[in-house]
Amino acid sequence: MKWVAGNSLTTRLTLLFAAVSTSVLLLLGVVIGSLVERHFEDMDLELLEGKLELIQHALAVTRSPGDLVTIPAQLDAALIGHHGLAVGVWDETGKPLYLSEEASFPTGSQPQVPAAQFPRTWTGADLHLYRGIMGTAPTGIPGGASTTVALSTDLSHHEHFMQSFRLTMWAVVALAATLSGFLGGLAARRGLAPLHGIVRHAADITAEKLDQRLEEGNIPLELAEVVRTLNGMLARLEDSFRRLSDFSSDLAHELRTPVSNLLTQTQVTLSKVRTLEEYQDILASNSEEFERLSRTIADMLFLAKADNNLLIPLREEVDLGAAVSSLLEFYEAYADEKQLRLSCSGKASIAGDRLMLRRAIGNLLSNAVRHTPKLGRISIELKETPEGETVVSVENTGETIDPEHLPRLFDRFYRADASRQHYGEGSGLGLAITRSIVQAHGGEVSVISERGLTRFSIRFPR
Numbered sequence: 001m002k003w004v005a006g007n008s009l010t011t012r013l014t015l016l017f018a019a020v021s022t023s024v025l026l027l028l029g030v031v032i033g034s035l036v037e038r039h040f041e042d043m044d045l046e047l048l049e050g051k052l053e054l055i056q057h058a059l060a061v062t063r064s065p066g067d068l069v070t071i072p073a074q075l076d077a078a079l080i081g082h083h084g085l086a087v088g089v090w091d092e093t094g095k096p097l098y099l100s101e102e103a104s105f106p107t108g109s110q111p112q113v114p115a116a117q118f119p120r121t122w123t124g125a126d127l128h129l130y131r132g133i134m135g136t137a138p139t140g141i142p143g144g145a146s147t148t149v150a151l152s153t154d155l156s157h158h159e160h161f162m163q164s165f166r167l168t169m170w171a172v173v174a175l176a177a178t179l180s181g182f183l184g185g186l187a188a189r190r191g192l193a194p195l196h197g198i199v200r201h202a203a204d205i206t207a208e209k210l211d212q213r214l215e216e217g218n219i220p221l222e223l224a225e226v227v228r229t230l231n232g233m234l235a236r237l238e239d240s241f242r243r244l245s246d247f248s249s250d251l252a253h254e255l256r257t258p259v260s261n262l263l264t265q266t267q268v269t270l271s272k273v274r275t276l277e278e279y280q281d282i283l284a285s286n287s288e289e290f291e292r293l294s295r296t297i298a299d300m301l302f303l304a305k306a307d308n309n310l311l312i313p314l315r316e317e318v319d320l321g322a323a324v325s326s327l328l329e330f331y332e333a334y335a336d337e338k339q340l341r342l343s344c345s346g347k348a349s350i351a352g353d354r355l356m357l358r359r360a361i362g363n364l365l366s367n368a369v370r371h372t373p374k375l376g377r378i379s380i381e382l383k384e385t386p387e388g389e390t391v392v393s394v395e396n397t398g399e400t401i402d403p404e405h406l407p408r409l410f411d412r413f414y415r416a417d418a419s420r421q422h423y424g425e426g427s428g429l430g431l432a433i434t435r436s437i438v439q440a441h442g443g444e445v446s447v448i449s450e451r452g453l454t455r456f457s458i459r460f461p462r
Contacts, residue, residue, distance in 0.1 A: 010188045017184025022177040029169040036165065040158050041131070048133045048151045051087065054078055055149050056137040059089075063140050072098045084154030086130075089137070092145035105132065105150050121155070129155040194219055198227065210238040243411065254296060254413060254428065258289040299429040303412065306436030313353035313440050320382050320392060321347040323358050327365055328380075338374050346382035350390045350460050352441050360437040361392060363430035364456045368396035371454075388462030393455055401449035409447055410435040434458075 058074050061067075071089065075098050079085055086103035090096050104124040121131045132152030139147060198214055205212050213231045216224060269282050305311050324344050335342050350357070361380075368378045376397040383391050401409070408414045413428040438445045443460040 010185060010192060013188035014181050014185040018177045018181035021180035022173055025173045025176050029173065033162065033165065036162070044131050044153050045133070048153060051085065051151055052133065052135050052149060055087065055089065059137040059139045059147060061140055065141065068097060084157070086152045088150045090148045092147070097147060104130065105152060129159060131155055194223055198223065202230065205234065207241060210234060210241055251413065255293065258293050262286055262289050296429070299433060303429065303432055303436055306440065311436065311440040313356050315351050316354060317349055318352055318354045318357055319349050323354070324361060324380050324382065327358065327362050331365055331369055334369050338372070340369065340372055341377045344380040348382040348384050348390045356437045356440070360434040360458065363434045364394040367430055368394055372396040372398050390460040392458040395453060395455040397452055398454060400452055401454060406447055406449060410445065
């Protein structure tokens with residue numbers, strides 16, 4: 001698959017960094033903007049409420065209508081330096097006692113009289129936004145009524161500040177998104193550098209270099225498991241290639257001998273005219289070699305099916321004791337020739353393929369007969385364990401096998417040493433076939449060899 005920008009992990013991480021930083025900055029800007037708006041509102045209300053208290057105090061100290069005449073001058077002096085602040089005072093009849101310049105309030109039914117309830121903020125005739133409050137201010141004149149006081153402040157300077165703030169925030173967000181994307185790309189490339197190193201190292205591993213492994217020393221923790229998995233896969237591939245190479249070499253060696261014998265014998269036969277009896281002897285000898293080739297090929301086909309899980313054993317109740325007794329009768333002549341003692345103890349049964357199980361046990365027995373020295377002993381034990389397993393053991397006396405050879409005895413064509421070479425009809429595939437049959441039945445086969453005794457054990461599950 002060709003990688004494009006949309007599928008690049010570096011690009012995705014870069015876009016993710018940019019999106020996260022942009023979202024965080026936008027959220028932060030919204031929160032700060034809301035807090036600034038709330039702060040401005042609190043400051044404006046504090047100013048307006050302070051001026052309302054000042055006006056209420058000024059009106060409370062009046063003692064006669066003449067004192068009201070001085071109120072405008074007092075309020076003008078009090079409002080000096082407060083640009084944008086507007087104040088209006090009305091008596092109980094709605095007559096304005098004081099109106100600051102350019103005062104603009106939401107009016108009621110009478111012109112210039114504020115509405116009984118006006119909003120906290122409003123837009124004036126000049127399209128400016130205002131914030132205001134309204135209250136009452138009792139006078140100190142005996143029998144005098146209370147006055148109505150309205151105060152407002154122009155919010156234009158606040159609006160200018162917020163517009164500047166939003167513009168600055170958007171500029172910062174754009175710059176931060178670009179910068180975080182750039183830095184995120186650098187961080188992503190740097191963080192993925194070990195992965196690129198793994199890719200380069202893995203690309204150098206070929207079928208001729210399967211012994212190489214990926215280095216785990218400086219790998220980040222997130223990639224350590226990937227490296228261990230790849231190294232495990234390489235170890236399995238190396239072992240499989242080694243076995244395949246050994247098998248190919250052994251197979252060529254096994255087939256070369258009978259083919260060479262047939263070719264040599266045929267050429268010698270054709271070198272001169274032979275009698276009828278001689279031709280019959282030669283054909284009989286060739287027939288034996290062909291039988292050996294046929295058995296080897298049949299065994300290889302059987303193992304090929306096992307490797308591809310094509311062995312589907314029948315399921316029938318098999319009396320292992322009867323199967324072993326039949327095999328002992330078959331090998332009795334070979335045992336008598338070497339003066340071997342054969343014995344069988346115990347009894348057991350299993351649900352499986354009768355012919356396959358007979359072949360598996362027969363291979364173990366044949367192997368024991370070939371490798372047990374003269375006057376030796378071969379014993380077969382059948383038993384069913386309390387855990388429900390069925391165990392078949394074939395034990396023979398003879399030379400102890402070195403521990404280093406035991407794990408590979410079930411490999412195809414493998415022979416521990418010259419002293420355990422097969423005789424006559426052995427093809428080197430018997431133990432490999434036994435393992436395949438046992439595994440097809442869900443069991444396992446093992447071997448131990450110590451103090452002159454070698455024991456092969458087959459364990460079938462419940």
